[in-house]
Amino acid sequence: MKAIYLVYSLPVILAAILVCYFPAARKWVSDVFTVGRLAVGSVAILLTGFVMAFAVAPAATLTDGVTADYAQKIFYFHVPVAITSFVGFILAAVFGGLFLAKRERRYDYLSYTTVQVGFVYGLLTELTGVIWDKAAWGVWWQWEPRLTTYLILMLMYSGYFILRSSMSEESSRARFSSVYSIIAAVSVPLTFFSIRLIPSVHPVVFSTSGSHMPAVMTISFMVAMAGMVLFSFALIRTRYTVYQLTEEIEYLQEKLGG
Amino acid sequence: MEFKTALPYLIGVYVGIWVGVLVFLISMQGQISGLRKKLEVLTKAVEKKAAEPAPETVNV
Numbered sequence: 323m324k325a326i327y328l329v330y331s332l333p334v335i336l337a338a339i340l341v342c343y344f345p346a347a348r349k350w351v352s353d354v355f356t357v358g359r360l361a362v363g364s365v366a367i368l369l370t371g372f373v374m375a376f377a378v379a380p381a382a383t384l385t386d387g388v389t390a391d392y393a394q395k396i397f398y399f400h401v402p403v404a405i406t407s408f409v410g411f412i413l414a415a416v417f418g419g420l421f422l423a424k425r426e427r428r429y430d431y432l433s434y435t436t437v438q439v440g441f442v443y444g445l446l447t448e449l450t451g452v453i454w455d456k457a458a459w460g461v462w463w464q465w466e467p468r469l470t471t472y473l474i475l476m477l478m479y480s481g482y483f484i485l486r487s488s489m490s491e492e493s494s495r496a497r498f499s500s501v502y503s504i505i506a507a508v509s510v511p512l513t514f515f516s517i518r519l520i521p522s523v524h525p526v527v528f529s530t531s532g533s534h535m536p537a538v539m540t541i542s543f544m545v546a547m548a549g550m551v552l553f554s555f556a557l558i559r560t561r562y563t564v565y566q567l568t569e570e571i572e573y574l575q576e577k578l579g580g
Numbered sequence: 581m582e583f584k585t586a587l588p589y590l591i592g593v594y595v596g597i598w599v600g601v602l603v604f605l606i607s608m609q610g611q612i613s614g615l616r617k618k619l620e621v622l623t624k625a626v627e628k629k630a631a632e633p634a635p636e637t638v639n640v
Contacts, residue, residue, distance in 0.1 A: 357612060361605055399594075446597055453590050456583045557601070560608045567615035574622040578629065 357556070357563050364552035371398065371546030379542040396457070398543060400450035401527065402550035403443045404472075408510050410440025410554060411479065415507035418500035428565070430496035433503050435561045437482055439554050444476050459523065467516035468524040475509040482506060 340347040355363075375398035414436040421429035451469065452462050463469065482502055489495035517524045527535070535543070 358609060361609060365602070442597070442601060446594065449590060449594050449597070453587065453594075456586070557605060560605060560612065563612055564608060564615065567612065567619055571615065571619055571622060574619070574626055577626055578622065 355559075357560050360552065360556040360559055364549060364556045367545060368549030368553050371402075371542065371549045374542040374545055375399070379539045380536065396450050396454045397527070398546045400447060400454060401543070402547040403450065404447040405547065406550045406554050407440045407443035407447055408514060409551060410436050410443060411475075411503075411507055411510050413558075414440060414503045418503035421496060421500045422504075427492075427496065428562075430500060431565050432558070432562060433500060434486065435558050435565075437479060437503060438561075439557050441476075441479050441483075443550075443554060444472075444479065447472065448476065464523070466524055467520040467522045468513065471509070471513040471516040475506075475513050478506045478509055 341351055375395055379395075379398065381394060414433045417429045417433035417436060420426075421433060451472075455464060455469075456462050482499065485502055486495060486499050489498060516522070517526055
């Protein structure tokens with residue numbers, strides 16, 4: 323594996339360890355990345371990424387004459403939303419596992435919210451995917467490994483919402499949903515590695531041998547990627563803040579009533 | 581359907597989803613500030629209630 327991937331992932335791993343095991347680090351992150359700042363910052367980075375995709379990043383050379391320039395720009399929209407949807411579904415499984423281990427309601431809510439956000443990103447992935455399909459392959463849909471496994475993944479997460487809405491009893495709904503989110507997350511690595519294990523027409527941009535992109539394209543992609551991930555965190559954080567405040571209000575109302 | 585015919589609609593849907601999510605995020609920010617105000621009022625009410633002297637019990 324290229325050393326550059328290690329350089330990218332090390333700060334993330336280090337930050338995750340700090341936030342998980344040190345309450346002071348957790349408090350600092352919570353104080354600095356407030357709901358409003360996270361939302362505004364992520365939108366700003368997202369817009370910068372979009373502008374960079376069209377204004378800064380050079381056009382890739384494709385065989386299809388007219389559509390080549392614009393079809394390739396899909397890369398800056400499609401890949402970041404796809405990766406963020408994967409991150410969301412894996413996080414949902416982590417929160418599901420935490421709920422099963424600790425039986426705290428907040429983890430079930432976090433798991434549910436994360437699946438919702440991941441699902442919206444999944445829809446955006448499908449939408450940008452069909453644009454690419456038609457532009458690059460000349461068809462709207464092809465039963466090739468990545469498209470098929472991603473469709474299965476989306477159907478599995480549709481099942482998550484059906485499961486949740488079919489159960490009215492809160493504790494069993496939380497328990498079953500958590501187990502389901504963990505099982506469904508198995509489809510994430512399957513989808514990710516499908517085109518790396520099975521021969522496919524779907525392009526593989528990032529492999530163990532590097533990204534094969536010019537530095538400007540890589541930077542533009544990284545900015546778009548950071549914007550997408552941060553925006554998803556902003557959505558999750560905002561919804562969770564609403565949940566926390568509602569819980570606190572209910573508690574105080576009970577206290578006043580008693 | 582021709583690619584050139586469908587493309588504006590697809591981009592429209594894509595942008596539409598983003599706009600929808602953005603509007604949702606902004607509305608949630610508004611909801612948060614509303615909830616914070618409500619929490620503040622309730623906290624003060626609870627503090628006031630705690631500060632009040634307990635009612636005297638009368639033995640008959």
